Amino acid sequence: MEGSCGLITLQKKPVALKSISVTLSIHEFVACVSATLNYENEEKVPLEASFVFPMDEDSAVYSFEALVDGKKIVAELQDKMEAQHKYEDALSQGQEAYLLEEDSDSRDVFCCNVGNLQPGSKVELTLRYVQELPLDADGALRYVLPAILNPRYHLSGRLEDSCLDIKAPLVPLEELPYTLSMVATISSQHGIQRVHSNCPLSAVEFLADDKTSAQVSLAEGHKFDRDVELLIYYREVHSPRVSVERGMLEKKPDSLMGDPSVMVSFYPDIPEDEASVTCGEFVFLMDCSGSMQCPMNNQNQSQSRIEAAQETLILLLKSLPIGCYFNIYQFGSSYKEFFLESVKYTQQTMEEAVNRVKLMRADLGGTEILAPLQNIYRKPSIPGHPLQLFVFTDGEVTDTFSVIKEVQSNSNKHRCFSFGIGEGASTSLIKSIARVSGGTSEFITGKDRMQPKVLRSLKHSLQPAVEDISLSWNLPPGVSANLLSPEPTVIFRGQRLILYARLTGKMPAAEATGEVGLKYTLQGKRFEDKLTFSLQPKPDADLTIHRLAAKSFIQTKDLGLTQTPAMDKKDVLKISIESGVISSFTAFIAINKELKQPVQGPQAYRQIPRPVLYKAFVNSRILCGSSAPVLYTQSLGNTCSYLSGSVSMMGNPCSSNNSRTKSKSYHKVIGGTKLMQLIDLQKANGSWDLNEDLTKILGVSLEDLLAAHPAQDVDLSVWATVLAVVWLHTHGKDQKMEWELLERKAVACIHTQAGKNPLPGPFLPSQEDSSQLCTSSPGRG
Structure with missing residues (x-):
């Protein structure tokens, strides 16, 4: 079957990529990353090596360079078609060449090509990028170093424009020939509380007595079985701020990289409203x-x-x-x-x-x-x-x-x-x-x-809709702000809003300040947040804010090679090349023009293998000439099983052990916890019925609950709902986020159904706080 259908197997060839090392610098909520790919050709023929790897969609990749025999070759960002042609021309002439490009179908997949790598030679390829770090609900800033790239499911078999060539070898984790290392330096004026990760880390080393800076590294032996996540907790993360960054002195004013750039981070203090929207x-x-x-x-x-x-x-x-x-x-x-x-x-x-x-x-x-x-x-x-x-x-x-x-x-x-x-x-x-x-x-x-x-x-x-959102600037005469981010159209309570703008005009020589305001309307009330900031721009050799501003602009308009309108493509190409931030229409190209002798002999093509975790979807039209999707799966360390049309039940960690398990699937999901059993019994209006199913969860007999009924003229469903809410607060408090909304419905239902005969005293919870029931209700389970 493998021969007839072309099922991919691991080619036992030396792999040119030996290691990936990452240096990470996080300042406040911005990460600056330098990733180095170390190559070595251990074969006796020249190689072209291709490596496809994931990257977060928000990454602004702005630099790519090669270190060959101690000489640094800095790549240029060019129109992608031109860069690809120059790369192919260089290979045909026996020159060493390096190409870095985004996949044509997705902004979170990159391809790195190393051409004419001579036998015995070594090269270090370093790419640099910056990105904002998202803020989790618990206040953690989250940095993710993607290590997992799942094969994409292909619709039509059109792979000629994509880096995600399905013929790239996929190997079990233990056979992956390259390693990953990472060192992170973290700094914040607010102080660092702690750093967590989903992967083993070295002990956090604080570099200052006030804990404003720290260093941590990934433990050796990362298996590429998960993305590397860092959760960084500062003492304060909700402080609004404005940062102004000086442009490049060698660039002319009236250009993106020559003018100052400004980054504004708002944390709008939107009041909480218990009266949620009921329409939608x-x-x-x-x-x-x-x-x-x-x-x-x-x-x-x-x-x-x-x-x-x-x-x-x-x-x-x-x-x-x-x-x-x-x-x-x-x-x-x-x-x-x-x-x-x-x-x-x-x-x-x-x-x-x-x-x-x-x-x-x-x-x-x-x-x-x-x-x-x-x-x-x-x-x-x-x-x-x-x-x-x-x-x-x-x-x-x-x-x-x-x-x-x-x-x-x-x-x-x-x-x-x-x-x-x-x-x-x-x-x-x-x-x-x-x-x-x-x-x-x-x-x-x-x-x-x-x-x-x-x-x-x-x-x-x-949440009630936040309307009429607008941004206003109060700047000295002759200075104006041109927004590079899209105009904000929605604001959510408790979330951060980041905006980028370019400051144009003659900046004041003396100390001067500007003001930016965010206005919005909520349920007929007008709100405004204002920030005052210094107009004296600070230098940054990496031009971090400028790169992030360019990325924000590119994300707004770049919809890939085939979906982007012609006018937007022109704007994206201009900003991409000017800022050095890669896009769908640009690629980095570097050619070792100082190579004294062309590389001799035909080169062998090698695709760097990627790890396979559980499964991979591939296009059957290419492998088998069939229109049905093909799936092959691989247990870690086991051989691949070929499947066509449906998912295998043999040796597949992604499936049930046998077909009989299917009938028990829901029992395992819902029947596994009393919380989910209780939720399953709740009615659409938020109430529960007082019956045997409920009493089994509460752990009290139906007779005892009926005897404890505090007001005989009140509907039993009200009493049952009160008991269910009490149980949620008593036994499900660690998962409150999951049942807050259905509890809100339950409390509203109690008020509605109790009507003229309310439960006495503490048995009737308020909308604001039903936790009092946990200490006042008799007979709870």
């Missing part, structure tokens, strides 16, 4: 492709992605407000919708949806998200119910830019909240569809639980 159309688009059978992490007994998704959808359905509309889509190579159109949220429709969620399987083949998106957008809008779209996927698609463009073109009528599931989810897809639609994005990796992150986004979608 909530559509949940769930990935049910074969890859969703993979475990959430590589720990024993890890929940599968599809099981975590089932549990999350149950929570979402229980947390929706009465009066809204909703629908659920499953997608893979095809898609299914629960209802022909979104339905009103009632007890009947909720029950029907929950029962169908319990039957969901990861059995829909590949990952094709564009068709269901188009179907959702074609549906007529429901007056008074703005569309809120929730997208869940492991993000392994090749038509990334087509999907982003589809979401962007419909951004005026909806917000998209996106979730990347598992290691290697595409940051380009997940972050971009949220950014272009005014939503938020989350990644669930390692031991993260999906539920709290998703429920936090649902809370955002239920």
